[in-house]
Amino acid sequence: MVVKVYGPNYASPKRVIVCLIEKGVDFEVVSIDVFKGENKIPDYLQLQPFGHVPVIQDGDYTLFESRAIMRYYAEKYRSQGTELLGKTVEEKGQVEQWLEVEAHEFSPPVHDLVIHIMFSSKLGITADQKLIQESEEKLHKVLDIYEERLSKSKYLAGDFFSLADLSHLPFLQYLMDPLGKERMIRDRKHLSAWWDDISNRPSWKKVLQHCPPPNLS
DSSP states (O other), X not given: OOEEEEOXXXXXXXXXXXXXXXXXXXXXXXXXXXXXXXXXXXXXXXXXXXXXXXXXXXXXXEEESHHHHHHHHHHHTTTSSOOOSOSSHHHHHHHHHHHHHIIIIIHHHHHHHIIIIISHHHHTOOOOHHHHHHHHHHHHHHHHHHHHHHTTOSBTTBSSOOHHHHTTHHHHHHHHTTXXXXXXXXXXXXXXXXXXXXXXSHHHHHHHHHSOOOOOO
């Protein structure tokens, strides 16, 4: 049975879709318009009680939270496609470490920038300029650490592409465009090279082609 991925046009579902493409898993997408409240209707809340995207349905198995879904498919289909978890316990530890960094250090300030620069009018809120400045300052510190790490290894977990890199793609894309913060990436030599590498993977290009960002008009 083909995997169903709910909410394909938003950032978090896109990391799931990249993972499925890298693993060679067939899927179909189910559109969920968060701005129209489709994530709050009872049928959807039966799948995701917190009303977030994504959710996957794999036969009679349902799973939410994008990083949990990626881990699930990287393990379930470990024998096919790109190895995304690491081949040794040490490599796997590095992948998990940098996935945690992405979730707790990188994503929160970028998420705040996205909400207050991209989506404030759509959400009916006033952009918080103080929060925007603070988020940029936090992100600069995080990206300095990334630059140091990437001066020593090609990818975050080592010299192999993994979930740790893949998980960054959607929000890094927002930084490059439409947030217009590409200098944050381009001013850091090793970070810029890493972005060029991972963003040119056929899997990510396919996601951008078939899953456009939400309409802000």
